[in-house]
Amino acid sequence: LVRWVASHEGVNGIVVNGHTGEIMTLLPEDRAEAVRIAADELQGRIPVISGVSAEGTIEAIQHAQAVEKAGGEGILLMPPHSWLRFGMQPESTVQFFKDVAEAINIGIVVHQYPTWTKSSYTTDQLLEMAKIPNVVSFKIGQRDMAQYEV
Numbered sequence: 001l002v003r004w005v006a007s008h009e010g011v012n013g014i015v016v017n018g019h020t021g022e023i024m025t026l027l028p029e030d031r032a033e034a035v036r037i038a039a040d041e042l043q044g045r046i047p048v049i050s051g052v053s054a055e056g057t058i059e060a061i062q063h064a065q066a067v068e069k070a071g072g073e074g075i076l077l078m079p080p081h082s083w084l085r086f087g088m089q090p091e092s093t094v095q096f097f098k099d100v101a102e103a104i105n106i107g108i109v110v111h112q113y114p115t116w117t118k119s120s121y122t123t124d125q126l127l128e129m130a131k132i133p134n135v136v137s138f139k140i141g142q143r144d145m146a147q148y149e150v
Contacts, residue, residue: 031063
């Protein structure tokens with residue numbers, strides 16, 4: 001399946017362990033195995049990115065390191081789900097990404113939730129995250145693009 005999807009024109013990367021996919025139902029070692037399988041099948045033709053969702057920094061780092069070890073070229077780093085329910089401390093958001101970034105040598109895609117959630121990053125937070133060397137992209141999961149107009 002991974003080879004077939006990657007064979008289509010315009011496909012520039014593969015995401016495994018996506019937000020609405022298998023990430024919430026697989027054990028950590030199974031998530032890493034999904035990365036390994038995709039990376040082995042694609043042999044570096046296009047990047048393999050894995051979703052990372054964890055309730056804390058230490059666990060997020062462990063998952064990110066497992067992705068790197070399994071051959072993934074990047075992670076799609078989601079905020080802890082507790083932030084969705086209870087909100088977040090503004091100063092902790094950028095530090096979360098910095099801490100994970102310092103522990104790995106692969107790219108990070110920042111997963112931005114919609115503005116109506118309690119874990120949507122402000123424009124200033126996103127700009128700070130963009131300064132982290134291995135933050136390579138943002139996945140904007142909302143439709144309120146006016147938020148980013150200056």
